[in-house]
Amino acid sequence: MLNLKPHLFFCTATVILIAATTQVAAADYVLRDDAGKISAFSAESGDLVRQSDVPTRSLPGTDARSIAHGIPVSGDQALTRAWEDFCS
Secondary structure, eight states: OOOOEEEEEEOSSOEEEEEEOSOOOOOSEEEEEETTEEEEEETTTOOEEEEEEEEGGGSOHHHHHHHHHOEEEOSHHHHHHHHHHHHO
16 A cells, blocks of 8 residues: 655745645644744643744744644754744
8 A cells, every 4th residue: 555645845935735645753743823923832741942032923924823823843953944944
């Protein structure tokens, strides 16, 4: 049986959905809105790990919607990259 996992890649103009046959690692963190700010939470415990000063409402529409739904992030390096992408 083929196990397809959807991957979403976001940019400010387009959303692309790609089905992949590889196993996706469990998320370590979730980026989401908290009190109107971009925040990172532990996926396991739900504890706040980081909170930025960047208002979620300042993001482009697609990015703001992604943060509102929660973006799973696997690993510390991926969290750092995502944090830099959204918060700088």
